[in-house]
Amino acid sequence: MLGRTPGRGVRNRINSQPREAVEVFCRVRPAPLSAANFEDCLTVKDERTLLLDRAGAMRSTEYTFTRVFDDASKQSEVFSSAGLPLVEELVQGRNGLLFTYGVTGSGKSFTMQGHPDNPGLLPRCLDSLFNSVGSRLAKKFVIQPDRCNGFDIHSEAEAMMERQRVELERRHGGWRQLEAEAASRIRESARVPLGELEGDAFGCAVFVSYVEIYNKLAYDLLEDFGVPGQVLRAEPTSRALREDARRNMYVSGALEVECRSGDEAFAVFLKGCARRQVAQTALNAESSRSHSVFTIRLVRGCYDCRLGEMVPDKSLLHVSQLCLVDLAGSERSLRTGNAGSRLREASNINNSLLVLKRCIEALRENQRAVSAGGANAATKIVPYRESKMTQLFKNFFDGDGSVKMVLCVNRNAEEVEETANVLKFAEMASEVQ
Numbered sequence: 001m002l003g004r005t006p007g008r009g010v011r012n013r014i015n016s017q018p019r020e021a022v023e024v025f026c027r028v029r030p031a032p033l034s035a036a037n038f039e040d041c042l043t044v045k046d047e048r049t050l051l052l053d054r055a056g057a058m059r060s061t062e063y064t065f066t067r068v069f070d071d072a073s074k075q076s077e078v079f080s081s082a083g084l085p086l087v088e089e090l091v092q093g094r095n096g097l098l099f100t101y102g103v104t105g106s107g108k109s110f111t112m113q114g115h116p117d118n119p120g121l122l123p124r125c126l127d128s129l130f131n132s133v134g135s136r137l138a139k140k141f142v143i144q145p146d147r148c149n150g151f152d153i154h155s156e157a158e159a160m161m162e163r164q165r166v167e168l169e170r171r172h173g174g175w176r177q178l179e180a181e182a183a184s185r186i187r188e189s190a191r192v193p194l195g196e197l198e199g200d201a202f203g204c205a206v207f208v209s210y211v212e213i214y215n216k217l218a219y220d221l222l223e224d225f226g227v228p229g230q231v232l233r234a235e236p237t238s239r240a241l242r243e244d245a246r247r248n249m250y251v252s253g254a255l256e257v258e259c260r261s262g263d264e265a266f267a268v269f270l271k272g273c274a275r276r277q278v279a280q281t282a283l284n285a286e287s288s289r290s291h292s293v294f295t296i297r298l299v300r301g302c303y304d305c306r307l308g309e310m311v312p313d314k315s316l317l318h319v320s321q322l323c324l325v326d327l328a329g330s331e332r333s334l335r336t337g338n339a340g341s342r343l344r345e346a347s348n349i350n351n352s353l354l355v356l357k358r359c360i361e362a363l364r365e366n367q368r369a370v371s372a373g374g375a376n377a378a379t380k381i382v383p384y385r386e387s388k389m390t391q392l393f394k395n396f397f398d399g400d401g402s403v404k405m406v407l408c409v410n411r412n413a414e415e416v417e418e419t420a421n422v423l424k425f426a427e428m429a430s431e432v433q
């Protein structure tokens, strides 16, 4: 018997939902134990307020966020507030963007990736997604990317041949090692409710991709995914950004890997991290000088319970995505006086972060104008096209999905001006709806 058909009806429900404000969380990194002459410039006043003290200033500057996490906060708390609601939305068919932002060394990667015994947002999002939809996964390779940012449904026979081919590819030592590393981490146990989907006869597939934006170009960190053995040592090829038939932006040709568990998806992430290091050497880059974008796409289709297979109708597929972005560290170049390729990197990063800032300013101004003067009062052009990063996330800022930012900050008074800049930017972002 066919169950309730998911897909189109769900999409219509989604589009009619009101837009939400960008939610900004602020996480204070603990002071390093070894720091001599350490001077603190931050005070967590309460759960929503942070105070910044500048030398010589009469009063502290106060910043308000959705939630402020002090330096005793746990990874699980940050995940419950900033990550889990986005996993719930992903399962319900809505898009989400979660990014970490802050000065170099402020804890962005710790917050996003974490350590095996203390996982961050990314592995926890993966675990909780599979905890929630694991029992509804379609057989592997039945749903496959169509290379134009959409998906096709393949026959069981085609899928079985593909499974055999990939199984052979993955028997090499490198992949097994990554899988073992991924499996050794502490796993997140949270799951989200399926809600109205509970009664739907649906099958789904989860795909992950991992790209890096460096010096105005986008690179696929999984480009050598199918190559047995160690990662390639060559300079990666840059990829163009394109718009699909539904006006969604995507990185053309970036590989999407289908995964059936949190361990498998996290092993793919680790593979991309290894490639990121190789790419950085080849491009003479530094890790904190690039933006990394890990995307999880959940594709849901109609499942025929009587036949025990997916209904072969691609028009019934519904795709939602969650982008997890570790933004390049901001500002450091101003203090360190970089030169040569480091200076070029720094100016590109500052430029792309500046474009992000200008986009957010324009959005905020347009929204204020609309609330004061009606729908036609928004006149500012939002300069998305001026950087790859803003171009890629244009749809999110235009209201298609939730946007959450975790701002990471250092207590160190030496960095007070840089910290003030990122706090100001984040507070402004939280005013965008």
Ligand SMILES: Nc1ncnc2c1ncn2[C@@H]1O[C@H](COP(=O)(O)OP(=O)(O)OP(=O)(O)O)[C@@H](O)[C@H]1O
Residues within 6 Å of the ligand: 028, 029, 030, 071, 102, 103, 104, 105, 106, 107, 108, 109, 110, 111, 287, 288, 328, 329, 408
């Ligand atoms: N909340 C925290 N609790 C404990 N240790 C932390 C925390 N945040 C960061 N650290 C530690 O501080 C160091 C710097 O953090 P991390 O590498 O995450 O910074 P980053 O902002 O990603 O830096 P970069 O921009 O250079 O990549 C790491 O050793 C990390 O383990």
